[in-house]
Amino acid sequence: MPSTTALFTAMSGLNANARNIDVIGNNIANSNTTAFKSSRLLFSTMFSRTISGGTPPGDVTGGTNPYQIGLGVATAGTQRNTSGGTINNTGDQRDLAIDGSGYFVVRRGEDQFYTRAGAFRTNALNELVTVSGERLQGFGVDENFNVVPGVMTDLSVPLGALTIAEATSRVRFAGNLDADGPLPAQGSRITLGGTATAGLVAIAGATPAPASGNRVEPTTRLVDIESPSLPGSGTPRFLDGQSLRLSGAEKGSAVVPAATLDITDSTTLQDLADFLNAALGIGASPATNPDGATPGVAIDPVTGLLSIVGNPGEVNDLSVESEDLMLLDASGAQVAAPFVTAKAAAADGESVRTTFVVFDSLGAPVTLSLTMALESRGDLGTTWRYYVESADATGTALQVGTGTIGFDTRGQPTGTAPEVITIDRTGTGADSPLTIDLDFTGGGEGGMTALADADSSVAATFRDGSPIGTLTAFGVGADGTLTGAFSNGLTRTLGLVALATFSNDAGLEEVGSNLFRVTANSGTAAIGNPGEFGAGRIVGGALEQSNVDLSEEFIKLVLSSTGFSANSRVIRTTDELMQQLLVLGR
Secondary structure (H helix, E strand, O other): OOOHHHHHHHHHHHHHHHHHHHHHHHHHHOOOOOOOOOEEEEEEEOOEEEEEOOEOOOOOOOOEOOEEEEOOEEEEEEEEOOOOOOEEEOOOOOEEEEEOOOEEEEEEOOEEEEEOOOEOEEOOOOEEEOOOOOEEEEEEEOOOOOEEEEEEEEOEOOOOOOEEEEOOOEEEEEEEOOOOOOOOOOOOEEEEEOOOOOOOOEOOOOOOOOOOOOOOOOOOEHHHEEOOOOOOOOOEOOOOOOEEEEOOOEEOOEEOOOEEEEOOOOOEHHHHHHHHHHHOOOOOOOOOOOOOOOOEEEEEOOOOEEEEEOOOOHHHOEEOOHHHEEEEOOOOOEEEOOOEEEEEEOOOOOEEEEEEEEEOOOOOEEEEEEEEEEEEEEOOEEEEEEEEEOOOOOOOOOEEEEEEEEEOOOOOEOOOOOEEEEEOOOOOOOOOOEEEEEEOOHHHOOOEEOOOOOOOEEEEEEEOOEEEEEEEEEEEOOOOEEEEEEOOOOEEEEEEEOEEEOOOHHHOEEEEOOEEEOOOOOOOOEEEOOOOOOOOEEEEOEEEOOOOOHHHHHHHHHHHHHHHHHHHHHHHHHHHHHHHHHHHOO
């Protein structure tokens, strides 16, 4: 006899297979969704009607099994397939994929979500966001571009907005110094006088007055120097408010940077000597030249002459003509050339000069020149003195550093420590002083040598530091490090992309837009660096594809549609039997 139970059993089959087709259809619909995770529907049996229970074996019978008739099928639930999809390279560094376990952490307001879809883009605030606007989370950096661990923040890449500069801290030199070059005999010797035959003289009533027999003193004020063209008149050569301009003087083949001394009522001859000494870049080392002369500018009180003694080395040879020292009035107009110069000797000795550029903390270029001059030669090798000059140093002092470097009998440096120089940058807004290590050994990559050669040569082969640069590009490494590239060639860490892992990521709740959130059965998120807590690595310029297997989904679709048809056939068969039963009753 037909039973209505068969109708309801078949109906449960129709419902279950229809729900399965819903799941399959969702999988197929998302076969091209970035990082989509497919699901499967699992069936379970409904409560069975027990006609009789089982009986144990006995002396008469061997026992019987339970007699049960099932009442249909139910949907037990869905299971998400969290295995990774194929990683597809896109070439866009903003796209990120996870190779392995883990989820990107994103924020919408105060709510935190998790996603495997890494199609991030920058918004108006240069923040990395998802397609639906959630902000990518990670670990930021401090002012020195060091990652600050443990503090989650919105990650941003301010392309075109972030600028940096780096001060130079090390310069490496290479080349060869001619160890067989001529030893120095002297430095430049130049005299400055009031006329071609006489030195300067103080006017009568000068304060302070020169000692008996002296024409001037180092303490004699410039405004008390008599005009050479009007001897005995008491007319001063210099006036308060005027200035003395050094311009056009030469050192070797290089022009000495222009410098100005402002003349006041208290400016002395010693101030003038100090000014010339600093502006011409004459170093106090060595204490005496090979001819016994002392480098620097000295005043002879008896003759009233100023003598300029330069440093040894041919490239240190000074040339100062009368017109190179010009007296200017308060408006800057030329008044006269107050000195007559005469050169008594030229600097000699093997030497070489090179020019290079470094950068201060603001990225401003600072031009330096390095002169290497042979100082001595002996059984243990050669000794060379270096002179470093810079017109960009604050103040009038041209020379910013000097020292000696020894080379052994094989022409190799006897020391490995770098030479340290400091450049005054007071008043420029940059860190001051600018301290630079000069490396003449090359750090194992080839440095200076002192071998016999036709000529000496030296050049700066490496320099750190950089001028101002703008962030132009970025990329994400496998460890999640967000690295920015600047137009000046520098690279800096901009942040670290964080990944979250779960003890049961299949327990996450999908909330749409490729986002998931924590549930009671997913476990709490363990957030850390890629590669930690079982998290995978990040692939930049790529996206994870859907893990839907279409061939499998089509097979399941065929099975579900067949199951649906079969259950409908049960309903039709039951209906036909019931109709026949009704016919019998007529």
